Amino acid sequence: MYQKILLNILLMFGLAVVQIAFIGSLPFFLNALNAIIIALVWLISLREFRVVVWWSAGLGFILDLYSFLPFGLHLFSLLASVFLARWLLLNFFTNRSLYSYLALTFFAILAYEICRQTIAAVFYAIISQQTAMNLNINFWISEAYILGLNMAGVVAVFYAQNYISQKLRPVFLFKIK
Amino acid sequence: MAKVKYLRIFLIMAVCGLLIFLHWLGILAPVESVLARALNPVFSGFYNLGVYAGSFYRHRLDQEDWAGKAAVLTAQVNQLTEENIKLKLMAEENEILRQHLDFLTAGQHNYVMANVISRGNPSAISEITTNLVIDKGERDGLYAGLAVLSSEGIIVGRIASVKEAIAHVYLTNNRECRLAATIIDGSKTSGITEGDLGLTVKMSFIPQEIMVKAGDIAVTSGLELTIPRGLAIGRVISVNKESNDLWQNATLEPLVDPSTLTIVSVVKP
Numbered sequence: 001m002y003q004k005i006l007l008n009i010l011l012m013f014g015l016a017v018v019q020i021a022f023i024g025s026l027p028f029f030l031n032a033l034n035a036i037i038i039a040l041v042w043l044i045s046l047r048e049f050r051v052v053v054w055w056s057a058g059l060g061f062i063l064d065l066y067s068f069l070p071f072g073l074h075l076f077s078l079l080a081s082v083f084l085a086r087w088l089l090l091n092f093f094t095n096r097s098l099y100s101y102l103a104l105t106f107f108a109i110l111a112y113e114i115c116r117q118t119i120a121a122v123f124y125a126i127i128s129q130q131t132a133m134n135l136n137i138n139f140w141i142s143e144a145y146i147l148g149l150n151m152a153g154v155v156a157v158f159y160a161q162n163y164i165s166q167k168l169r170p171v172f173l174f175k176i177k
Numbered sequence: 178m179a180k181v182k183y184l185r186i187f188l189i190m191a192v193c194g195l196l197i198f199l200h201w202l203g204i205l206a207p208v209e210s211v212l213a214r215a216l217n218p219v220f221s222g223f224y225n226l227g228v229y230a231g232s233f234y235r236h237r238l239d240q241e242d243w244a245g246k247a248a249v250l251t252a253q254v255n256q257l258t259e260e261n262i263k264l265k266l267m268a269e270e271n272e273i274l275r276q277h278l279d280f281l282t283a284g285q286h287n288y289v290m291a292n293v294i295s296r297g298n299p300s301a302i303s304e305i306t307t308n309l310v311i312d313k314g315e316r317d318g319l320y321a322g323l324a325v326l327s328s329e330g331i332i333v334g335r336i337a338s339v340k341e342a343i344a345h346v347y348l349t350n351n352r353e354c355r356l357a358a359t360i361i362d363g364s365k366t367s368g369i370t371e372g373d374l375g376l377t378v379k380m381s382f383i384p385q386e387i388m389v390k391a392g393d394i395a396v397t398s399g400l401e402l403t404i405p406r407g408l409a410i411g412r413v414i415s416v417n418k419e420s421n422d423l424w425q426n427a428t429l430e431p432l433v434d435p436s437t438l439t440i441v442s443v444v445k446p
Contacts, residue, residue, distance in 0.1 A: 013216070021220040024296040025227030027234055027436070031296070053189045061196060065209055066220075066295055066310060068338055068345040072197035079193065 012055055015039055016062040032146045036063075037112055038153050040082050041104045042161070045096050049086055056082045069116075070123045077115035081108040098158050105154045109147055206341060210316070213342035217312040220294035225439050232437065287445040288326075289317050293438050294343070306435040307351040307375045309334070313443065314342045322403040324444045327433045332356070332397060332408040333441065344443075348435050349378050349410060357400040358410055360393045360427075367398050370410055370429065378411050378429040389416050389427050403446055 019035050026033075036059050043052045060075030067074060085108040093100035199205045291311035313319055323336045325346050334348040335356070347354035350372040358370045358380055373379040380395055393413040399406025411429030418425040 020295050021223035022227040025224045027231045057193050071200045
């Protein structure tokens with residue numbers, strides 16, 4: 001049991017390091033990849049929810065350590081996104097198809113970005129008395145990039161998982177002739 | 178069974194809330210410091226890997242005319258070599274005068290070398306780097322306002338905030354990074370630089386009567402206590418001068434590409 005816990009902690013740290021240091025240093029567009037959300041959505045469908053919540057808490061804590069935004073912002077945003085994804089999985093997207101993963105990732109990232117941007121904007125509005133969020137066309141374009149690239153990432157992870165294991169099958173809708 | 182499941186999740190949420198509360202009280206600071214110190218070398222390694230991957234990716238996409246660029250750079254090198262010789266002669270003369278007048282040697286600063294470990298805001302997309310996180314912090318004597326230099330001694334930004342083992346740096350192209358500057362043209366022109374849309378640096382409050390031209394170099398003026406004089410900021414690429422305005426503005430091009438920075442030094446006064 002302790003070995004499992006240690007393995008989970010090491011994987012969690014590894015994912016945080018890859019997200020913050022490696023992906024963060026990549027050129028524009030590639031650095032929009034949110035490996036943490038993709039991993040959490042993937043885990044939601046495969047593991048017990050309690051384990052996913054622990055992962056969100058741990059990853060959020062490490063993200064907050066290396067962020068100069070208010071502490072707890074990433075922790076809260078990640079937890080909100082996994083709770084939303086879990087609720088959608090149980091009530092709407094009940095199968096493990098590619099479309100479900102795409103939809104779950106879409107809403108998880110949406111929830112994460114909304115929480116993160118809102119809390120940061122409120123914090124800066126209170127502290128520095130100025131608006132930190134500029135809702136111009138570039139903001140919406142960058143948010144669209146984030147969603148698009150991460151959904152492409154989910155497709156890659158889904159097919160990689162399908163190639164390695166038979167647990168997930170790419171279920172497509174076929175027209176009944 | 179469902180009750181037990183919800184109770185466990187509630188417990189995890191309570192732990193998260195407690196973590197946030199303890200952080201704001203400062204109780205978690207030692208734990209955070211130890212964790213940051215343990216992880217910083219790993220972050221540094223992965224960041225360097227990412228920068229290498231990024232530069233390889235950019236090199237493959239780059240379609241520039243390297244021969245033409247080499248010719249321009251050769252001409253610049255020749256011009257700079259000539260200026261360098263003149264400056265060396267002046268420095269020698271300066272040294273002799275200082276020895277005669279028994280001045281203390283100028284230009285000696287304390288430096289703290291630091292590795293860049295992150296681009297500032299985790300999971301935030303950005304085409305242009307305007308923030309960095311380095312692996313030195315309060316325990317290394319750093320505090321907000323200190324100048325951050327590249328390996329060539331060019332100022333790339335200043336420290337915005339510090340934690341125990343890491344510090345957040347605003348680069349010169351960040352609008353929050355303001356520096357007191359002067360242009361090397363013999364007239365001791367002064368102004369204030371700040372980042373402009375993350376792409377260039379804008380120098381404002383330049384008196385109208387001063388002639389500023391493209392190609393001039395802006396350096397720090399030394400008016401701020403924490404930032405030494407003479408650190409290069411950028412090269413003037415355009416001047417905005419309206420006759421009915423009190424001041425004129427200049428647009429500067431940063432001399433260093435921030436996306437290639439992996440090691441920086443922080444100047445301690």
